[in-house]
Amino acid sequence: MGSDLMNKVGLFYFTGTGNTAQTVKEITKSLGDKGIDCKCFNIRDPHPSPSEFDIIGISYPVYAWAPPWPITEWIKSNNALKDKPCFVFQNFAGDPANAFRRILKTLKKTGARVFAIGQCLMIESWTTVRSQAAVLKLEQWYHEHKHDFGSTSEFAKNIVNLIKNHEYTEVTMLKYRFTWWNMISPFYTRPMLKISYRNSLDKSKCTKCGLCAKMCPTHSITLNPYPVFKTPCAGCFGCVNLCPTDAINSMLTKGKVRYKP
Numbered sequence: 001m002g003s004d005l006m007n008k009v010g011l012f013y014f015t016g017t018g019n020t021a022q023t024v025k026e027i028t029k030s031l032g033d034k035g036i037d038c039k040c041f042n043i044r045d046p047h048p049s050p051s052e053f054d055i056i057g058i059s060y061p062v063y064a065w066a067p068p069w070p071i072t073e074w075i076k077s078n079n080a081l082k083d084k085p086c087f088v089f090q091n092f093a094g095d096p097a098n099a100f101r102r103i104l105k106t107l108k109k110t111g112a113r114v115f116a117i118g119q120c121l122m123i124e125s126w127t128t129v130r131s132q133a134a135v136l137k138l139e140q141w142y143h144e145h146k147h148d149f150g151s152t153s154e155f156a157k158n159i160v161n162l163i164k165n166h167e168y169t170e171v172t173m174l175k176y177r178f179t180w181w182n183m184i185s186p187f188y189t190r191p192m193l194k195i196s197y198r199n200s201l202d203k204s205k206c207t208k209c210g211l212c213a214k215m216c217p218t219h220s221i222t223l224n225p226y227p228v229f230k231t232p233c234a235g236c237f238g239c240v241n242l243c244p245t246d247a248i249n250s251m252l253t254k255g256k257v258r259y260k261p
């Protein structure tokens with residue numbers, strides 16, 4: 001019992017459309033069921049400092065073959081991660097490219113000690129690629145491959161064992177994997193999104209319900225009385241997908257099928 005008190009886990013996450021929130025809740029519950037005190041926090045909301053926890057979890061979706069900039073900036077601004085045992089769980093929809101390597105490098109710079117990494121495949125939320133025909137293919141691909149890349153429950157089981165046994169051996173840095181997609185990641189950073197990413201509103205469809213402003217992970221939407229979009233945002237397509245009347249568009253999303261989790 002005494003040693004479990006030293007295992008207070010804080011799991012911090014970023015999510016656009018909620019897939020990451022779903023996996024994080026699963027991990028939190030699995031750890032809780034095994035007697036490990038684990039609490040999860042969306043970094044968009046007020047949350048305690050990581051210094052209040054013995055072990056830190058970081059979770060995020062892969063966007064443009066990299067971790068989203070808000071989670072990277074959150075890590076960089078957190079001196080409290082120094083020397084903390086840390087695990088990372090990412091979800092993606094097809095190809096994560098070097099996202100793990102990028103997050104490991106960022107965490108290494110803070111002095112955090114990453115002892116486990118895991119990932120799972122989730123449904124594609126990048127609306128740009130969701131034409132009617134593509135969605136059928138995407139969903140079929142997801143069902144065929146969802147067990148190929150690891151699962152949330154397997155990862156949680158592994159984490160429970162490592163924590164119970166105090167096994168915090170640092171994972172080795174992953175090798176760089178070349179893919180042409182890597183070239184696109186730098187265009188999905190905060191400064192580049194500020195220049196290139198724009199949401200637009202179809203006022204005739206908007207009911208001013210406020211859902212988009214409430215869920216935006218970077219607080220980039222205000223209601224006046226219609227939504228007003230501030231930049232930079234995370235380019236998560238959360239507002240585009242979750243707006244009940246499909247009143248929001250961004251890059252190449254006109255006529256595309258929204259992802260409704």
Ligand SMILES: Cc1cc2nc3c(=O)[nH]c(=O)nc-3n(C[C@H](O)[C@H](O)[C@H](O)COP(=O)(O)O)c2cc1C
Pocket residue numbers: 014015016017018019020021060061062063064065066091092093094095096097122123124125126127235236237
């Ligand atoms: C803007 C954007 C870019 C994405 N880029 C990738 C990618 O490079 N590789 C990938 O496998 N999935 C990519 N995805 C899919 C997401 O990683 C996946 O749907 C994830 O489950 C979304 O999680 P969330 O609901 O927590 O935001 C992208 C999604 C969006 C919205």
Ligand code: SF4
Pocket residue numbers: 201205206207208209210211212213227242243244245246247248
């Ligand atoms: S979620 Fe859609 S309908 Fe509601 S305020 Fe935002 S844009 Fe308008």
Ligand code: SF4
Pocket residue numbers: 016199215216217218219220221229233234235236237238239240
């Ligand atoms: S404005 Fe929309 S796309 Fe940008 S971060 Fe907020 S929810 Fe995501």
